[in-house]
Every structure is written in C-alpha cells, then in structure tokens.
Amino acid sequence: MSELPELPSRRTFLEQSAAAATFFIVPRFVLGGPGYTAPSDQLVVAGVGVGGKGASDLAMFAKTGKVRIAYLCDVDDRRAAGAVKAYPQAKYYKDWRQLLARESKNFDAVSIATPDHNHANVTLAAMQLGKHVYVQKPLTHDIYEARALTDAARRYKVVTQMGNQGASGDGVRQMQEWFDAGLLGDVHEVYCWTDRPVWPQGIAWPTTPAPVPTGLDWDLWLGTAPARPYVDNLVPFNWRGWWEYGTGALGDMGCHLMEAPFRVLDLGYASAVQASVGSVYVGEFKRGYFPESCPPSSHVTLTFPKTSKTKQEVTVHWMDGGIQPERPDELGANELFGDGGNGTLFIGSKGKMMASTYGADPRLLPTSRTQQANIKQKLARVPGGADGHYAQWVEACLAGYGKKAVSSPFELAGPLTEALLMANLAIRGYDIQRPKAAGNGVEYPGRGIELLWDAQQLRVTNFDEANRFVRREYRAGWQ
Numbered sequence: 001m002s003e004l005p006e007l008p009s010r011r012t013f014l015e016q017s018a019a020a021a022t023f024f025i026v027p028r029f030v031l032g033g034p035g036y037t038a039p040s041d042q043l044v045v046a047g048v049g050v051g052g053k054g055a056s057d058l059a060m061f062a063k064t065g066k067v068r069i070a071y072l073c074d075v076d077d078r079r080a081a082g083a084v085k086a087y088p089q090a091k092y093y094k095d096w097r098q099l100l101a102r103e104s105k106n107f108d109a110v111s112i113a114t115p116d117h118n119h120a121n122v123t124l125a126a127m128q129l130g131k132h133v134y135v136q137k138p139l140t141h142d143i144y145e146a147r148a149l150t151d152a153a154r155r156y157k158v159v160t161q162m163g164n165q166g167a168s169g170d171g172v173r174q175m176q177e178w179f180d181a182g183l184l185g186d187v188h189e190v191y192c193w194t195d196r197p198v199w200p201q202g203i204a205w206p207t208t209p210a211p212v213p214t215g216l217d218w219d220l221w222l223g224t225a226p227a228r229p230y231v232d233n234l235v236p237f238n239w240r241g242w243w244e245y246g247t248g249a250l251g252d253m254g255c256h257l258m259e260a261p262f263r264v265l266d267l268g269y270a271s272a273v274q275a276s277v278g279s280v281y282v283g284e285f286k287r288g289y290f291p292e293s294c295p296p297s298s299h300v301t302l303t304f305p306k307t308s309k310t311k312q313e314v315t316v317h318w319m320d321g322g323i324q325p326e327r328p329d330e331l332g333a334n335e336l337f338g339d340g341g342n343g344t345l346f347i348g349s350k351g352k353m354m355a356s357t358y359g360a361d362p363r364l365l366p367t368s369r370t371q372q373a374n375i376k377q378k379l380a381r382v383p384g385g386a387d388g389h390y391a392q393w394v395e396a397c398l399a400g401y402g403k404k405a406v407s408s409p410f411e412l413a414g415p416l417t418e419a420l421l422m423a424n425l426a427i428r429g430y431d432i433q434r435p436k437a438a439g440n441g442v443e444y445p446g447r448g449i450e451l452l453w454d455a456q457q458l459r460v461t462n463f464d465e466a467n468r469f470v471r472r473e474y475r476a477g478w479q
Contacts, residue, residue: 041066041398042066042067042068042398043061043066043067043068043108043109043132043394043397043398044067044068044070044106044107044108044109045058045061045067045068045069045070045071045107045108045109045110045111046070046071046072046073046099046103046107046109046110046111046131047069047071047072047073047083047110047111047113048073048074048096048099048110048111048112048113048114048122049073049074049112049113049114049115049136050072050073050074050079050080050083050113051074051076051078051079051080051081051082051083051236052079052113052236052237053113053136053163054074054083054111054113054114054136055082055083055086057111057113057134057136057163057390058083058086058087058111059086060387060390060391061111061134061390061394062087063390063391064390064391064394066394066395066398067394069083069086069087069090070089070090070091070106070107071090071091071092071093071099071103071106071107072084072087072090072091072092072093073092073093073094073095073096073099074094075094075095075216075217075220075221076213076215076216076217076221076235076236077094077215077216078213078214078215078216079235079236080092091103094217094220095217095220096122096125097125100125100126100129104129104131107131108131108132108397109131109132109133109134109159109397110122110123110126110131110132110133110134111133111134112126112133112134112135112136113135113136113163114136114223115221115239115240115245115246116138116140116141116240116245116246116247116251117141117223117224117225117244117245117246118223118224119135119136119138119139119140119141119145120139120140120141120142120145120148120149121223121224121474121478123135123139123149124148124149124152127149127152127153127156127158127160128152128156130156130158131158132158132159132160132393132396132397133158133159133160133161134160134161134162134163134390134393135160135161135162135163136162136163137162137163137164137251137255137256137413137417138162138247138250138251138254138255138417138420138421139162139255139410139413139414139416139417140417140421141245141246141247141251141421141472142421142469142470142471142472143418143421143422143425143458143469143470143471144458144470144471145471146414146415146417146418146421147414147418147458149410149414150410150411150414150415152410153409153410153411153414154411157401157402158401159393159396159397159400159401159406159409160406160409160410160413161389161392161393161396161406161407161408161409161413162255162408162410162413162416162417163389163408164255164256164259164358164408164413164416165358165386165387165389165390166256166259166260166357166358166359166360166386167259167263167359167389167407167408167412168382168384168385168386168388168389168392168407168408169358169359169360169382169385169386170381170382170385171260171355171356171358171359171360171361171362172259172260172263172264172355172359172362173379173381174362175260175264175346175353175355175359175362176263176264176379177375177376177377177378177379178353178362178364178373178375179264179265179309179346179348179353180378181375182350183350183351183353183364183369183373183375184346184348184349184350184351184352184353185348185349185350185351186310186311186312186348186349186350187264187265187310187314187346187347187348187349188310188311188312188313188314188315188347188348188349189314189315189316189317189347190261190265190314190315190316190317190344190345190346190347191316191317191319191325191343191344191345191347192254192257192258192261192316192317192318192319192343192344192345193257193317193318193319193320193323193324193325193338193342193343194249194252194253194257194319194320194341194342195320195321195322195340195341195342196249196252196253196320196321196342197240197241197248197249197252197294197296197320197321199237199238199240199241200238200241200293201241201248201249201293201294201295201296202278202280202288202290202293202294202295202296203241203280203288203290203293204288204290204292204293205231205242205290205292205293206231206232208231208232209229209230209231210229210230210231210232211230212230213230213235216230216235218230221235222475223475223478224472224474224475224478225244225245225475226244226475227475240252240294241293241294242292242293242294243291243292243293243294243428244292246294247294247420247421247424248294248295248320248424248427249294249298249320249321250298250300250318250320250420250421250423250424250427251420251424253320253342253357254318254420254423255413255416255417255420256342256357256358256359257342257343257344257357258316258318258344258416258419258420259359259408259416260344260355260359261314261316261344261346262412262415262416262419263412264309264346265304265307265309265310265314266307266308266309267304267307267314267316267415267419268304268305268307268415268455269304269415269418269419269453269455270302270303270304270418270419270422270453270455271303271304271305271313271452271453271455272302272303272450272451272452272453273300273301273302273303273422273423273425273426273450273451273453274300274301274426274449274450274451275298275299275300275301275423275426275427275429275430276298276299276300276430277295277297277298277427277430277431278295278296278297278298278321278323280295280296289431289433291428291431291433294424294427295321295427295431296321297319297320297321297322297323298318298319298320298321298323298427299317299318299319299323300317300318300319300423300426300427301315301316301317301318302315302316302317302318302419302422302423303315304316304419316419318423322341324337324338324343325345328345328352328354328365330352330365330366331354331365331366331367332366332367335367337354338354338355338356338357339356339357339360339361342356342357343355343356343357344359351364351365351369352364352365353365358386360386382407389407389408392404392406392407393406422453424469425451425460425466425469425470426446426451426466428466428469429446429451429460429463429465429466429469430444430446430447431444431446432444432445432446432465432466434465445463445465446463446465446466449462449463451463451466458470458471
C-alpha cells in the first residue's frame with residue numbers, strides 16, 4: 001500500500017446511491033413553517049443512527065436552540081422510536097443512502113452514531129456532499145478508514161468533530177497548563193486503563209441463528225460487514241465485542257482516556273506496538289481460540305516518537321478488562337486511583353498526575369500538590385466544558401469551515417483513532433495462527449514480538465500477516 005487510493009468523488013457517490021432514489025429539492029422556507037429561523041442562524045441536522053447515544057447527541061444539539069433536527073435515519077425502528085417521538089416533524093428513513101441521495105439539498109450537517117463498522121462510509125459520503133459531520137467515537141473501525149477521513153477533512157473543507165466530549169472539558173486543559181508549566185518535567189510514560197468490557201468478549205460466535213427482531217433491517221445493519229445470519233442479543237449493544245462490527249474496550253473507552261496524553265504531549269502516529277492478551281478457558285485447562293471475538297482483557301504498549309513537548313520517546317500503556325497499573329507511591333492508601341474503574345496516569349521526571357474518564361478531575365500526585373499549584377490559566381475553556389462539545393460544533397458549523405475551532409476535528413481525532421486501532425491490530429495479531437513448520441499443532445507468530453509501524457505506508461514492516469487488519473474488505477455494494 002504505497003499510498004491511499006483516490007477517494008470516490010461526490011458524483012460517483014451520487015450516481016451509485018441514486019439508482020433507487022429520485023432527487024427533489026424543497027426550499028428551506030417550506031420546511032421551516034411557523035417560527036422558522038433564518039438559515040444563517042440555524043443548523044439543519046440529519047441524524048444517522050438515532051437510538052441510544054445517537055438520541056442523546058441529537059438532544060444536546062437541539063438544546064442549543066440553534067439546531068433543527070429535520071431528518072432521522074435508523075435501521076431499527078424500535079431504537080429510533082424515542083427520536084421519532086421527540087422530533088415529530090422530522091422525516092424518517094431506514095437507509096442512509098436514500099436519505100443522502102434524496103434530501104442532500106435540505107440539510108447542513110449529519111450526526112452519525114451507527115455501530116463502528118459503518119462510521120466511515122456514512123461519514124465520507126456526507127462529507128463528499130459538503131455536509132459538516134459529528135461522528136461518535138471511535139471515528140472508524142479500521143486504521144485505513146481513519147487516515148482516509150483525516151485526509152477527507154482537508155479535502156472537503158467541512159467542520160468535523162468526533163464525539164469524545166472530554167476533549168472539550170476543563171480537565172485536559174488544566175493538565176496541559178500543569179505540564180507546560182514544568183510541574184511534571186519530561187513525561188516519558190503514560191498509563192490508560194478501563195474496567196470495560198461490560199459486554200461479552202472472548203467467546204465463540206453462536207452456532208444457532210435467531211429470528212431478526214421486528215423492525216430491524218438486518219441487511220442494512222450489516223452494511224459493510226459480511227452477510228451472515230442474525231444471532232440473539234447482538235443488538236443493540238453486544239456487537240461491540242465482535243471484530244466484524246466493533247472495536248472492543250479500546251474503541252469504547254480509548255478515545256475518552258487517551259485523548260489527554262495526545263493533547264498534553266502533542267502525540268502523533270505511533271512507531272511500534274506490542275500486546276499481551278488475557279486467556280479464555282473452555283472446559284478444564286483448555287484455552288479457547290475465538291478469533292472473531294475481542295479478548296476479555298489486554299495490555300498494549302504503544303511507542304510514540306519524540307515530540308516538540310518531550311525529550312524522548314513516549315510509551316503509552318493501554319489496559320482493559322479490569323487490569324490496572326501499579327498504584328503510584330504518591331497516592332494515599334484510601335485515595336481513589338483514577339475514578340476506580342478507569343483512569344489516566346502521567347509519569348514525568350519531576351512529578352506525576354492522573355485523571356478520571358474524559359480527563360475529568362485532574363490531580364497532581366501527591367494530591368496535596370493539586371491545591372498548592374498556583375498556575376495561571378492560559379488556555380481558553382470551552383463554554384459548558386465537556387457538555388459544550390456539542391454547542392461548539394454547532395457554532396463552528398454555522399460560522400463555516402475554518403472560522404471557529406473545535407476540540408476534536410478529524411485532523412486530531414484521526415491520529416488518535418489510528419493509535420487505538422493500532423493497539424487493536426496488535427491484539428488481533430497476537431492470536432494469528434499458522435501450522436507449525438514441522439510436526440503437529442499450530443504456532444502463534446504474533447506473540448512475544450513488537451510490531452514496527454510505517455505510518456506513511458500504513459504497514460507493519462516486520463510481520464506482514466498483521467497487515468490484513470489495517471484495511472478490511474467491504475461487502476459488495478458497500479465499498
């Protein structure tokens with residue numbers, strides 16, 4: 001993979017998606033009705049994936065008073081019911097391709113909260129139509145997709161924001177100020193950890209198909225993923241534990257926990273990664289091998305090159321499944337480590353600091369230093385903090401591309417997501433099997449090695465078998 005292939009053009013997308021759709025254009029004043037706000041003061045939003053987190057995202061946009069939720073799209077009528085009730089004037093679609101093809105002249109921006117495996121194709125299609133986009137974390141399912149969307153943000157010049165709201169919080173800015181003031185010295189090691197997953201992982205794919213729930217269009221839900229029968233309890237949440245659809249604990253919590261070290265230390269693309277994975281036992285002392293499922297726990301070590309803010313390489317540890325780093329000596333015996341289940345710890349040559357999920361509640365260690373630190377505020381805060389992440393994007397969209405800053409544009413969210421997905425690549429590479437060269441049995445060539453990464457070429461240079469996870473094959477018709 002010497003370079004990224006040319007992204008499909010807007011015309012190509014429209015020609016492909018409009019085969020089953022007829023375009024019509026409705027002036028905005030017709031859509032608006034009584035009390036209609038002028039377009040310059042109102043952002044017209046379409047939601048793709050409007051149950052669960054998608055519904056709460058739309059509610060936060062609407063709360064600004066500057067957004068009209070005009071279109072709703074979801075493959076599952078049951079999950080969409082709440083949004084349909086909340087926005088009775090919004091037109092409802094099940095297929096996002098028809099929504100974009102038929103209504104693209106009638107809205108300004110798209111909020112995307114589908115399962116991970118369908119983030120990239122919906123997002124890119126919307127960007128090609130000139131729509132601003134807000135995409136739930138993780139930005140993409142694959143490393144290749146993350147790089148493609150990062151490049152697309154520059155190409156299509158639309159306002160982008162990933163839904164890791166901690167990026168707009170006060171906590172990460174406080175940590176930046178402490179670090180920039182020299183309170184930690186040179187930071188060379190960071191730990192991020194979570195008690196997720198809280199859904200099944202490390203299990204075999206069920207052998208018995210289940211009836212597709214009423215109201216769910218299973219083929220549309222699969223989207224880019226291979227066709228296969230529905231299994232019980234996969235939706236609305238347990239898809240996270242399967243590699244074809246989700247990105248495991250890393251995808252769920254990594255953007256919330258690793259965003260702080262990325263911002264504080266100005267990290268970019270990693271240069272190396274290695275993983276160890278928790279075992280699953282089936283029966284008596286027999287290890288299960290379930291390559292379709294994310295593991296129950298993992299510890300991944302990412303190496304980042306020296307930055308303008310560090311004096312050496314930075315090692316970032318990721319731990320999930322309840323694994324935590326050793327408690328710092330500076331932390332009191334009864335003091336909470338992180339927030340108990342999740343946290344981020346910076347280790348510097350002069351001191352340490354930690355935070356909870358989203359970079360919230362930052363503390364210097366020992367915690368008595370937190371109150372003693374008298375550092376002048378230098379970084380502007382986002383109005384509303386983490387909750388202001390939504391209004392920030394709305395205001396930037398209304399102002400137009402390049403006019404107002406956002407906290408997690410794809411130019412920042414893309415490299416962050418790539419790091420998470422590199423960690424997942426190492427986890428998946430850990431369980432690659434191949435027959436032993438001599439004798440019976442199998443071997444695991446990805447274990448016990450460090451994967452070296454060429455960020456320009458998007459390739460592991462010393463273990464080619466792992467490169468299959470850089471970019472997956474989309475199902476025919478969903479490229």
